[in-house]
Amino acid sequence: MEIRTLTPVAPRPGVVSRILPFSCVDGPGSRLVVFFQGCNMDCPGCHNPQTIGQCNHCGDCIEHCPNDALSLDRGSGQRKRRLCDESQCQSCDLCLPHCPRSGNPNAVSFGVASLVERIARHAPLLDGVTFSGGEATLQRQFLVRLCDALDREACTTHLGRLIDSNGLLAAGHWPALLERVDGVMLDIKGMDSAIHKRLTGRDNQQVLASARLLAQAGKLAELRWLVVEGVNDGDDELTALIELYHSLPNPPALRLNRYQHHGVGERGQSMAETTSERMEALYRQLSEAGVTLLPLVRL
Ligand code: SF4
Ligand code: SF4
Ligand code: SF4
CATH class of the missing domain: 3.30.70.20 (Alpha-Beta Plaits)
Structure with missing residues (x-):
């Protein structure tokens, strides 16, 4: 019998849109942020539209x-x-x-070793690393190898690790990531499926399932709601959001983000910017409904 040997397939590199060496708004403390290239949503209101496509x-x-x-x-x-x-x-x-x-x-392709080396340059001044995008979980195999390598290096092993995600990941793919990170900051863009589709191009079933899975695993580090006035701030949306929030075990604080045009492409300009007054009214309404909120960022 002929025995065929398979040629080993080289692990895929990670495709990175940008590295931000220091940020204080992408998780607690001082963090380096890796923005991975490519997203499985197509939000007209995306503030980093150049991270969506794959080359x-x-x-x-x-x-x-x-x-x-x-x-x-x-x-x-x-x-x-x-x-x-x-x-x-x-x-x-x-x-x-x-x-x-x-x-x-x-965008630049990185092998695991070269990305670890890049992170290590800044490590003494960092509390952690945030994997963002695009959608970082699309490159989950690379992420797994990267986290393991960060653990092996004495100078990076102290760094906390968070994923910033749109939640569009099948349940079976989360565990390998959750073993390796402290938590996930999750964006929810609509409770009603049709509204979610209008804002992202995708249905929200998997996103809501991810919220529940992450909360049950104790890995839901932050929930975010991008408020698009006149689109996802109606009473039905708020009622459903409040219900979801209270159904989660140990829900984290909710962050309300105001929709603005800065950095948004042409398609997103047709949706009105959310006013500060609307944000404050929503903040009050959600607080009164028992939702714990992070302070509003007034920009
Ligand atoms: S090579 Fe083509 S697809 Fe790739 S970044 Fe340039 S223009 Fe875009
Ligand atoms: S135009 Fe050239 S120098 Fe400018 S961002 Fe693109 S690749 Fe870099
Ligand atoms: S999920 Fe985030 S990165 Fe992806 S298209 Fe939407 S806003 Fe942009």
Whole structure:
């Protein structure tokens, strides 16, 4: 009998849209934030629309970089791949409007070791790392390997780990991640399925199931509600949100975020910005209903 040996498949790199070395708004304390590229929702009101798409290496962006940071490279494989040379990139964002897939031409592929090394540079000044996006859980296999490597390194093992997620992940995929992180900050964008679809392009069943699963596992670190006035701030939505909140075991504080146009693409401009007065009224209404809220950020 012929015995065939399988060629080992190299682990996939992580595709990272951006790394923010220090943030104090993406979880407790001082945190480095890794924004992973690619999302499984398509929210018109997304504040980072360039993180949604995955690159198909068409090359359309390359001529628009004034700093010669972008190239198409054949590397060791047959297919050409878009590369961004970080040492040349000036983060000017001039390439962003030229990607037809809502992608980020200056996204960079990282192996686990190189991303750990990047995090380690800042580790002495950090309390933790937040994995955001896009949707970080789309790259969950890479995340698992990254967390294990952060644990192995003496200089990064102290760092807390949080995932910032839209919740669109099947129940069976959560446990491997939850073993490796302190918690998940979860966005809910609508309680009614039709409203959720309007705001994200996707149904909300899996998101609500994730909220329950995370709360039961004691890993729901934060709940967020992006208030889009006239869309998801009606009485039915609030009643359903309050019901969900009180049905969760040990619910965390809810963060209300105000919908604003800053950073939003053309599609999101047609939805009105939420007024501060509306935010304050909702804050009062939810507090009176027994929901614990984080202080409103007044911007
Ligand atoms: S952000 Fe970077 S890759 Fe994009 S145009 Fe500017 S220098 Fe070039
Ligand atoms: S980033 Fe966008 S424009 Fe550039 S190669 Fe990838 S898909 Fe094409
Ligand atoms: S889930 Fe978040 S990252 Fe994804 S499209 Fe919506 S707002 Fe953008």
